[in-house]
Structures are given as structure tokens and as C-alpha cells.
Amino acid sequence: MFINNVYAEENSLNTTDTVTLQDSDSLPKAPESLGNSWTSLVPMVLIFAVFYFLLIRPQEKRRRAQQDLVSGVKKGEEILTNSGIIGVVSKINDSDNTVHITIAKDVEIKMLKTSISDILSRSKKEEIKDNKPSAKKKSADKSSSK
Numbered sequence: 001m002f003i004n005n006v007y008a009e010e011n012s013l014n015t016t017d018t019v020t021l022q023d024s025d026s027l028p029k030a031p032e033s034l035g036n037s038w039t040s041l042v043p044m045v046l047i048f049a050v051f052y053f054l055l056i057r058p059q060e061k062r063r064r065a066q067q068d069l070v071s072g073v074k075k076g077e078e079i080l081t082n083s084g085i086i087g088v089v090s091k092i093n094d095s096d097n098t099v100h101i102t103i104a105k106d107v108e109i110k111m112l113k114t115s116i117s118d119i120l121s122r123s124k125k126e127e128i129k130d131n132k133p134s135a136k137k138k139s140a141d142k143s144s145s146k
Helices: 037-071 120-146
Strands: 003-009 016-020 078-081 086-093 098-104 107-112 116-119
Touching: 037 116, 078 098, 078 120, 116 120
Parallel strands: none
Antiparallel strands: 003 016, 078 086, 078 116, 086 098, 098 107
């Protein structure tokens, strides 16, 4: 089935050279691996672990926090949308996952709850709570230094 003799002819000379090919029925053997196959799997597992802890897990935490924020929105709260619109929630419709936001007098828009990026009225209340103890501390420091 294989060609055992190959004849080559040169252009300038009319001589023939005979080349003999080795006839073999077996395929060449693959080189033996230097280490265990588990050692090549270790770097892949490490890369996945790094991706999980640096990318996937923090993203899931942000998504969960955003979902909790959106599900806890109440009527009358001042919100900020992803598009930068600031308004007050006037109506919540849980059936189609929307909120009606009043952005000016007699101007009301309907938006998806998922477009809420922050609840400003809660942020303001937290800032006020954080600033009150520090104000008392400052006045106490002034009186003690006199």
C-alpha cells in the first residue's frame, strides 16, 4: 500500500536516485507525560477561584443589595434613577414592577423599579444620623479645651 521506492529525476542530468522508505504499520508513540494529569488541572482551578472571589462574588453582592433597595422602596421617598432623574415616588405597581415618579408639579413619569439607582431620602436620613453624634462631640471638645 505504501510506496517503497521513490525515483527522483534531476532536470539537468538523466540520473535516477533511489530512496527507500521505511514501511511501518504502527503509529509513532506519543511522548510520556512528565507529570500527573492533576498538576495541569491545578492552575485552571486557581484561575477560577481568583475569578470567583474578585469578579463574580462582589457582583452578586451588588446585585442583591440593589434588589433589596428596589424591593423596599415606599411611596413618598425621594429617589434617583439610573438616567439621573430625581423625583418622589407617588405610586407603586408591583404587578408590572413599575413606579410612578413625580418629578415636578403635575409631571409624573412611569418607570421600572429596576431603574432606581438610589433612594435619596434614606441617604439623607443616614447622613443626618451620622452628623449628630459628631456635632455633640465637637461641642464637648470645645467646652473641655476652655
